[in-house]
Amino acid sequence: MKNKYHLPTPIGIALIEGNANGVEKISVLSETPERNFQDTELTEAAEQLKAYFKGELQEFNFSIQPQGTAFQQRVWQELLKIPFGKTTSYLELSKRLGDPKAIRAVASANGKNPLWIVVPCHRVIGSDGSLTGYAGGIWRKKWLLEHESPAQQQRLF
Template sequence: MATFTTYYHSPVGLLRISGTDHYISEVHFMKEEEATVAPAGTTPLPPMAIQAIEQLIQYFHGNRRIFELPLNQEGTDFQQKVWNELANIPFGKTISYQEFSRRLGDPKVIRAAASANGKNHIAIIIPCHRVIGAKGELVGFGGGLARKKWLLTHENKVAHGVQTLF
């Protein structure tokens, strides 16, 4: 099965998007030093890549709240359970790690849930940014806390009908 990797310059920086003709397997926030070496595409993008980029553009323009893409990332049964539960956090809402672990069925799995959340390779689409600390603080995000804040602010504004320009 052929795989692809492409890049999208989003309002929160360069995103690397990978997958196959059948699914998306990665949306990764590039670090500044990585962003300078991202190659320009010279071959036509497969339809799955185009679909992912179009949906991300719609999300950033405030026209998409739910992604409709086939996803595939390898992980343990517990990680899969965590990633599936992340997808149930509504657009524009946040949840604490404590509440998230309760939703997983056991409040004692808070650290394991946080670890699995951190291993999510499909940023934004699987909304790991919607999980916050117990007191509402922004904690732990592979893309950096500034991006997490931007994404949460963006979703909050869109959910409440506030127009934004970026």
């Protein structure tokens, strides 16, 4: 059984799901939930996300258990290597995975990332520096990038 934790953030309610083995999913809700969950097994993840949004944390260290295909897992592992405050392109990510032609597959895996913010898919942008699709909405992607690196983002956007 999955435990749940609802966490208010500046850009929506985060829904954290998982169990004692780790967090499986973090997503952002588009509307306020009818029932508020705050299961204690997920408190550490919630506390780290709070610190992130306060600007006090740049790297998460709670246990994660994302569910996906072997290829998706490889892409998500590569996303974890993108430093806080930095961005990369889908093409560059494809090259790091060993196949520049896999750009669409990489973009698809990026879009299926189940761990919002923690696996930083928001740090992947177009080769020309443009913001591209983001499951949480482009406005959230822009907010996250500005939150992580205001000086750099003013130059990019």
